[in-house]
Amino acid sequence: MRSYSLIAPAKINLYLEIIGDRPDGYHELSMVLQSIDLGDRVEIRANGIDEFRIHCQHPEVPCDRTNLAYRAAELLKTAYPKAFEQYGGADIFIDKQIPVAAGLAGGSSNAAAVLVGLEMLWDLGLTQPELQDLASQLGSDIPFCITGGTALATGRGNQLEPLPDLEGLYVILAKYRSLGVSTAWAYQTYRQQFGSTYVRESTDLAARQKRVHSGPIVKAIAHRDEMKMVQCLHNDLEKVVLPEYPQVLKLRQTFQQCDVLGTLMSGSGPTVFALTDSREKAEQIRAQVQNTLGNPDLDFWIAKFINTGIQLAPGIH
Ligand code: ATP
Structure with a gap:
């Protein structure tokens, strides 16, 4: 077969x-x-x-x-x-x-x-x-x-x-093993709390475009300016997930205190990540966060940025 x-x-x-x-x-x-x-x-x-x-x-x-x-x-x-x-x-x-x-x-x-x-x-x-x-x-x-x-x-x-590839960046991911956040819950809660600020379908295109703020991060990536890019990290869903889950907020703050290029919650969370430019630094940051929080329920992963999606795995098919 x-x-x-x-x-x-x-x-x-x-x-x-x-x-x-x-x-x-x-x-x-x-x-x-x-x-x-x-x-x-x-x-x-x-x-x-x-x-x-x-x-x-x-x-x-x-x-x-x-x-x-x-x-x-x-x-x-x-x-x-x-x-x-x-x-x-x-x-x-x-x-x-x-x-x-x-x-x-x-x-x-x-x-x-x-x-x-x-x-x-x-x-x-x-x-x-x-x-x-x-x-x-x-x-x-x-x-x-x-x-x-x-x-x-x-x-x-x-x-x-x-967008152009971001090369040479490493990510330290941290997540509490027993904690999962439903994507549907995060978006629904955001709608309940911030729905009044939404741009409506009826708004004309120029006005809609003015409300999009991704320009600076896209420009930074286009110019391969990693220092600028990390200053533009942003996730609206942090506004609902961090207040609801204090341990995720604490994790985010702990990363912030380390020597990282930038830190953010990914998607609807609860994974928090930090960026750095070498595997050695990533290992140091992981050790620092682990020592500071000392929580056995916290898992870590270190990964690097890649420029591919679905790929054949190496080996025989
Ligand atoms: P996203 O970032 O796309 O919102 P997520 O990474 O937060 O997703 P998933 O790991 O995709 O979340 O899992 C969300 C839920 O979907 C899980 O609780 C699980 O029950 C269900 N699920 C269905 N299929 C899969 C799958 N192939 N892998 C993981 N979870 C799956």
């Missing part, structure tokens, strides 16, 4: 701004997304039967129809029923390394890997725009997860503009 093994990287948000409401019920966003070399390994193996089966060792990842990877496979089956008839289903093995419900797009990246892997397994010959369109139907972060690197994401997060 044929199979493909892929690496599905996590992402961090260097910038997340909530602009307003959209008629489709989503939020209008302006985000800068960055892939990092912390990733899940996703193997897609033809199984010769007419179903998809998910296998994952992580206790918090569902192996049923609610898994985003399963939904990606079902979407491709619905879009290309003849290919499904010809090739049949697949077993999808997820080796989970990305922390779950952490604001790092783990589920979205797994779904992106399934779209890429099944497309190859079924010899569909889809173009990038066709694949991106399917990804967009499944979830806002999934188009980015396919192509990865550094990108400006607008609309509901699915309209991508590639």
Whole structure:
């Protein structure tokens, strides 16, 4: 049976701004997304039967129809029923390394890997725009997860503009093991508290554009000015997550006191990250935060920025 093994990287948000409401019920966003070399390994193996089966060792990842990877496979089956008839289903093995419900797009990246892997397994010959369109139907972060690197994401997060690679940066990620934040809760709470400041659909385009503040970070990245870029790190969702979770606020403050280039909560949290320019410094910062907080429930990861999305894993396929 044929199979493909892929690496599905996590992402961090260097910038997340909530602009307003959209008629489709989503939020209008302006985000800068960055892939990092912390990733899940996703193997897609033809199984010769007419179903998809998910296998994952992580206790918090569902192996049923609610898994985003399963939904990606079902979407491709619905879009290309003849290919499904010809090739049949697949077993999808997820080796989970990305922390779950952490604001790092783990589920979205797994779904992106399934779209890429099944497309190859079924010899569909889809173009990038066709694949991106399917990804967009499944979830806002999934188009980015396919192509990865550094990108400006607008609309509901699915309209991508590639940005120059940020090279040589390292990220220290920290997350309390027993803490997960629901993305839906974070956005709903933001809407309740700050919805009155939203730019409305009816606002004319020029006025809408004036309310978007991602210009400086995009310019800094375009000029490869990392010092300027780190001064522009911003995440609107910190305004609702940090007051609700004092330990995340404390973590963020502890990173701030270290010799870091910058620090921020990623996505809807609760992962907090800090940036630095070498692995040695990253190790020192991790040790300093660990010693200061002394909490055995706190997990750390060190990763570097990468300029790729879903990739074939090294080895035999
Ligand atoms: P995002 O940053 O895209 O909002 P996240 O990183 O915060 O997402 P995920 O790790 O994708 O969160 O998981 C969110 C929830 O989705 C989990 O609680 C889990 O139950 C469910 N889930 C479904 N499929 C997956 C998957 N393949 N991997 C991880 N979680 C999944």
